[in-house]
Amino acid sequence: MSQQKINQYRRDFLSKTTATAATGAIAPGVMLMSVGQAQARPADKAVTDKNRWGLLVDSNKCADGCSDCVKACESENAWGSGSSDEQKSDAQQKAQWIRTVTLKNKLTGSEHQLPMMCQHCEEPPCVDVCPTGASFKRADGIVLVDKHICIGCRYCMMACPYKARSFIHENLHDQAPEVPRGKGTVESCTLCVHKIDRGDGNTACAEACKHQAILFGDLKDPNSAIAIEMKKHATTQIRADLNLNTGVRYRGI
């Protein structure tokens, strides 16, 4: 072969290899970006039922005495210790969006704990009983309270099998701009809907958990981490007998 041809081959080889290597280096980044952008819905597009957001809580991983998820939720949504409000309400009147529940096995005496929040049911009793339709389920499965039309009758609080909802018992001043809350209305965990809509792709509690006990994701996406995880081992719903098809599933109850 002539030297020129060899050089040509060399140049071709080098350029192709470099191109491939460069593509290989950039591609994951591009893919990540496109994945990230796929999670952020454009601001002017309505939500659809293409996704169904949910959580997988592994109680086995939930560390005894830890309440990081609670503190993160408080900080993100400005309630409890994350806000200077609710000073006049007593301990039973203060709102609580998420709580850690300690379970003691009556037979063995052993204890474990898990976080509990609004279960974002597919058939929410709170939505059924709300007289004005303020308690509603969004197309993507998140159950919310429209505080513009909530009259504060508290029937949803009565109907919720998980005691997920709280009523605001006094005037508030220190709300987070993304999370409106007000006296005389009912509220509960919003699955960080403002973060989801913004494209953060995660809830505050799941982000904060150091033990990976909470996993957020799209239950309808077979490739999502949560869907894959749920196929690995059995999961249950709290009060599965009520047939509410909750969006929050548990392991280790």
Added chain:
Amino acid sequence: MKPVVHYSAIEGRSIAYWGLLGTFGLFLLLGLGAVWVMEHNGHYVTGMNNHVIWGLPHVFAVFMIIAASGILNVASIASVFGKKMYKPLSRLSALMAIAFLAGGLMVLMLDLGRPDRLVIAATYLNPKSVFAWNILLYPGFFGAVAVYIWFMMEKRMNQYSHQIGLFAFVWRLLLTTGTGSIFGFVVARNGYDAAVLAPMFIIMSFGFGLAIYILSLMATCRWTGRELGDNVIRQLKNLLGVFIAAMFYFVFVLHLTSLYGTENHGFENFILAEGGLFTQIFWIGWVVIGLVLPIGIVYHPSMSKSRTWIGIASAMVIVGGLASMYVIIIGGQVFPMTIFPGYEVSSSFGDGAIASYTPSIWELGLGIGGITLALAMTTFAIKILPFIPDSLSDELMDPHHAAKTAEADKSETNAV
């Protein structure tokens, strides 16, 4: 010639009358003041919290709403079941039904977190919500009973009294069932998930309503100098006895059937034995004062003939009724939900623990405000329109029975 019953508006010019109305007005104002405190500051001033979300106002409100439909019973017995003796009693019965429903609704609506949004509640209705059905059932009741009163008062419409009476009767059954369903549909809570609650509420409405009616009728006739025959009282008293017996049966059945299921043992034990205040209110308030003592009075050979004792029996039924509402509504909330069967549960949000509830003066003020609204409406209305018959003497009400009794008395005297 058959004696005709005349009706007239009461005079209502005495100092006692205006004093009574004034007292009602005062308590109503205090009630509205309590509402202002709750609405302006928020519900932190009350004893209600995130675990006991419905408190004393709801005890009063549900009591009044149930009683309202039961008060209408007296009119229904005349128009629907054809008992002539009850006919003159009908107008007052229909009036008080409206008044007590209004009072109950006032309490409910003013306890809302955002009562300024009532217009939304009237315009956006969720078809699956019992509350939304009630928003249609309650005005329907007002309308039906108002028409009923009109038909009773206007001579040419008297012939249709039966039809409208039947309509109102069916409507109030729907309404009371709806009120019972508010609790019966709440599958999440041990104290409420019982189908027998709906018919029990209906029977309770009969009892509470009649007790309130008897007291009001006796007071009205006494204070306006109208005759009220012994026989009339006797028949009403006997009916009350039947209703109390029926309520007793339902309470018995409710707890007996609940006790059968092991899953209910926790709640039943709480109410019947180890619930502290709730157990006391159940046994002493609901059972003894509300059922056992009044039925004893009603069937006692000499006490049952005394109007004072009958009045006391009626008052006891009312007290027992409020106690029953307290046990059902508040007891049902105070007992923790079984979210994790088989585990002992604890958390920072009261899971697994008996919740605490201490009623505040504001809630009591609102509840009493509702009662006084009902009484004030009645007191005022009987002065404006002819609700009360001029006389409810035995001869007028039930000539045959009066004649028979007179015959029996005469033959007794002759025999002696």
Added chain:
Amino acid sequence: MADSIGPELKINRANGDECVLPAEEIRKDHMKHLNHQRDDTMYDGIRTKQFSLKECINCHANKDEEGKYIPVNAPGEFCQTCHAYTSVKLDCFECHATKPRDTAFHPIVTDKMKAFVEVHETPNTKSMLDAIAIKNGAK
């Protein structure tokens, strides 16, 4: 001229001299747009910025001498001035925040939260976030 009607407003012109609509229009129709937007946001998750209440406040909230935001419903402040003049009760701020977010961190704090947790071994609370922000020179 819009300026000739009603009281004088304390308008923050730092972000420009114009609102999202001409002054006459926005003064008359802001509730129409806000009511429409609120339903779109609540039920459909549409969060466009033009009629977002949060964006109104981000622009219209004034700061005091110490550089801290004043609530927009405080006496003399933007929303309150007109609403007091027209005697129309402001209901929005029963629930909605009256001030923009004033921590230095951008809302998407995932990386920073992770870094925070690594350093401090505890999730951030608002007060700690604020303290760090102020230390880093936030106003």
